[in-house]
Amino acid sequence: MKPIVSIIMGSTSDWPVMEKTAVFLNEMQIPFEVNALSAHRTPEKVEVFARTAEERGIKVIIAAAGMAAHLPGVIAAMTALPVIGVPIKSSLEGMDAILAILQMPPGIPVATVALNGSLNAGILASQILAGSDAGIADKLKTYKENLKTKIVKANKDLAEYKFDYKTN
Amino acid sequence: MKPIVSIIMGSTSDWPVMEKTAVFLNEMQIPFEVNALSAHRTPEKVEVFARTAEERGIKVIIAAAGMAAHLPGVIAAMTALPVIGVPIKSSLEGMDAILAILQMPPGIPVATVALNGSLNAGILASQILAGSDAGIADKLKTYKENLKTKIVKANKDLAEYKFDYKTN
Amino acid sequence: MKPIVSIIMGSTSDWPVMEKTAVFLNEMQIPFEVNALSAHRTPEKVEVFARTAEERGIKVIIAAAGMAAHLPGVIAAMTALPVIGVPIKSSLEGMDAILAILQMPPGIPVATVALNGSLNAGILASQILAGSDAGIADKLKTYKENLKTKIVKANKDLAEYKFDYKTN
Amino acid sequence: MKPIVSIIMGSTSDWPVMEKTAVFLNEMQIPFEVNALSAHRTPEKVEVFARTAEERGIKVIIAAAGMAAHLPGVIAAMTALPVIGVPIKSSLEGMDAILAILQMPPGIPVATVALNGSLNAGILASQILAGSDAGIADKLKTYKENLKTKIVKANKDLAEYKFDYKTN
Amino acid sequence: MKPIVSIIMGSTSDWPVMEKTAVFLNEMQIPFEVNALSAHRTPEKVEVFARTAEERGIKVIIAAAGMAAHLPGVIAAMTALPVIGVPIKSSLEGMDAILAILQMPPGIPVATVALNGSLNAGILASQILAGSDAGIADKLKTYKENLKTKIVKANKDLAEYKFDYKTN
Amino acid sequence: MKPIVSIIMGSTSDWPVMEKTAVFLNEMQIPFEVNALSAHRTPEKVEVFARTAEERGIKVIIAAAGMAAHLPGVIAAMTALPVIGVPIKSSLEGMDAILAILQMPPGIPVATVALNGSLNAGILASQILAGSDAGIADKLKTYKENLKTKIVKANKDLAEYKFDYKTN
Amino acid sequence: MKPIVSIIMGSTSDWPVMEKTAVFLNEMQIPFEVNALSAHRTPEKVEVFARTAEERGIKVIIAAAGMAAHLPGVIAAMTALPVIGVPIKSSLEGMDAILAILQMPPGIPVATVALNGSLNAGILASQILAGSDAGIADKLKTYKENLKTKIVKANKDLAEYKFDYKTN
């Protein structure tokens, strides 16, 4: 199957964070591709990547980068596809990456998620795709139900574990 | 025509910022609705709003709020639709609104745009819709072309205006 | 005995911090309950929790959360009880949690304590309850006296340990 | 009637912000007193104020200050009453006042509200008092209902005002 | 004369700040060109600009931008010329522009100057050029001498204006 | 009388802030001198100033600067006299000046006061001088008494002005 | 010998940082005392400490505290002696302690040194005392000379260690 989501990161060192995006898309059975290309070190490749994404069948791009994180914005400037930006923490508590991705000027949005928010990037991509794909929409709903089941179970465990405080 | 984008803001005082979203969607001929509902002052109405959005035909929600801006996240928790968050500056240079919208925990993303980034919220919503609507996709491309024309013209004016410096 | 304080946290991972609240309330012999419910993953359960708290006999709610910490504010929006918010540090040095809890808009206050300030949340709850419960008021005074005794003793130890510097 | 809430501020220049607390308490018919005393310039008076508050019949103290805002914490150190802290913005966007009030060490909490959050301080004081005063509890509920009515009305006005966008 | 310094800014609205660079270069009699091109709205033009700068005879590029200021870094990625970055204040006190320009990843430096530091950008460009142009080196030294004369004179004026304080 | 306090500022534009230091020292009848010298634009003059201060009879130096405020630290490096640093707000809410003055490395302290804290710089200088000058010590005490009288009076005025709230 | 410098800290846990102050004063042969007293937990003892310091022969107070660090300011409010404040890092990268000590309102200065700047606090105290004690002045000068000797030696070592780079 041809990928419809493209994960791109500024450095292969971002992969331990971004692997969660891949795992989630896999779970949703959404075909995706993975690339590591730097806006600064390989600008021509980034340009080819961005300009051909739509015709290659990509529907959503997820771009992750740290420091002066230009990758998501640079890609957004060269495609009409929605671009999700994931700030990666590597210095200054990640504030540099957050602001360099989030604060895009009028005209070129990047849909920014939380610092190191790779799982949420995958979910957001799925939500965007679900608008025109009922199968993904269904899988997302199942996923959300499971999330709730887990936290409700955790709450029960906690309540039991705590019981001795209350009776004292 | 039934609205497919829903603009919601935490307070009517956010309207001067959010009007740009409305103007843009109008220009794109995307039908939309506008609401002012507070996550804190009218939580039941926000819940009804969020839970019925999908069945009312809404495809994308744009939620704006300031300070401890919970509105986008609270709505995202109650719908499977993509939610775009617009941090509104009202105190602490807007950093409170940015962090309260952006830093969503794993499981519930909000697609955050820049501080007071109301135009970009409209563009991002259009990009999401363009995935399954070729008409919107075309209008977006035209819009982007016009943006370029404007800035190229501005550059020319600037170059001319500056000429006397260079010859001295 | 029925609980009169309710400790709620956004995730069971907050428990190592919030255990100090439980230990303190236990020491004050104030009956309490503990829940882990997420404003974003289990919004319906949070709503039931908040709307029934008063009728279940709860007098004060202590709500802890990290990142875009909406839980305290969301609960405060659905109850007239005083809500104490505890920002939990998990990213950005905890500044996201502080601002997302503290900066509530006019109309819905959250009584915010320091980052990871779980002990102070317990003391503040006790101070609020002490207004109509002389027994708690007495225990609080004893607790404060003990605090002083400890620090006075620590100071003495320090003065002795330092003695050799002064004589040189 | 003897005051049961005490509003204290570090400087008379804080009054334009704190007047909202007074107006709200008045509306709730809660008797209160107002003082301007500086933790740094009149420490003895602050001490007398704090040590006698309880015996004078005060149930809740609301303390406002700017810059290195020590007043709320200093008072909290000298009384067992709950102390609500209001950070006043005067420099550094108010971040100095927020941190100097919020970040109290273990043992001495201050219930901090938002920057310049004088209305919320009044509401929080009322919520604390409502625990043992049904009259205040009733008035608070009426107040909250009115808040909703206002924002629902504002939303209607907005929807109408926007109508022309949607039909275009 | 052919320009050897190129001033480029992300938006014509940056011109009131960047005019100081132009005035300074003019004073140094260094030929320069001025462009307004956005990394996000006109990426192709920026690329042509950057890739041809060296062959057009440019020796130093001065790039100014605000918000998520990618322009200096994007240009630095596509040329071997030294690039001076000027963060322009437009939101968040300019911290977004500072971090988005300064925090470049290893491999692609941008020589960043202070927020709105347009004069210093001109001086830095001159210092770089002075390394291989004795005429510029001489003019720079004269400029620095004049700076000192001005401040020494200001100091004298101040000392006299203050005199009455000292004699009282 | 020969000056014993030296006020130095990085730019004559700091004078409107620093005038309060001068007014205070005048009120204390402490002879002082005023200079505007830049650590960056007139480093030789700053060095002569710092190296000769002690022999000219100066006992305390008060140095004010904004932005990357090196003046206080540079002077402290070249004299054994106590140096008081006053951060002047001119950009980034003054945080640059605060950190550039406060965060001196081990070995060379600068006694830093609040942002634009020119009055406190004067008081601190007086406190340092009071250690060996009983006349200054007495004047300081009188000054502090007057401060209290003023705020006590302000509090009375406030209490009266507020009276109508309490009786309603 | 009676102490003339008083080191006070908010908690005995500050001692590992503040020990450097003690070691330095010892080296300068300046007699000192050490106390751990909390502005919040033992306010009466802090008051007695501050009000009696001058008559006990203390000339300079060095006060260290973390978080909402009120101790230096509270002491400064109750004595005419110069008070040196040392912000201790324990949360929020120490920014809370810095602002809570530095940003004192007009009238009550605290001479603030760098985060965890315990050595500089000792040096600053010595500089203040040196104004009226030639013996301390001499020892300070010797200390500064030694500092230089050390760093000059370090530089030589570095230059040699690096030699192989230059010859390659």
Place this chain on the structure above:
Amino acid sequence: MKPIVSIIMGSTSDWPVMEKTAVFLNEMQIPFEVNALSAHRTPEKVEVFARTAEERGIKVIIAAAGMAAHLPGVIAAMTALPVIGVPIKSSLEGMDAILAILQMPPGIPVATVALNGSLNAGILASQILAGSDAGIADKLKTYKENLKTKIVKANKDLAEYKFDYKTN
């Protein structure tokens, strides 16, 4: 060969960061010297260093410092050579060093690179030298090509490593 780049750092403890500058310059075969001199502890040596740099044949100075990092600015004030500043992280996440180096006042620029950006400092120095040295220009181009080769290879490895996700 005589050095043409001078690396100077405020403390030998900065060497582990700055070694990357040395390694890079070595790779470029650019002769350099290394010094550790403190703006605060050895100001006279810094002055001699700065004032003689040009006549010793130095073309670019790279100055690194942490905390209230005055070294780059102090040197820039005493030479007409271009000065590259490297902020070293040692406290406050390095924000103090960034602002103390970057925010130079008009007249004296420092070409600031990222926090701990020692490699970029070396590259920037090379770019400046390349303007008048074709050999360095060639080596820089080779270096940049190698950078690309490395990241393109890393991307390939990543794509292969990821393959199993896509096929599932």
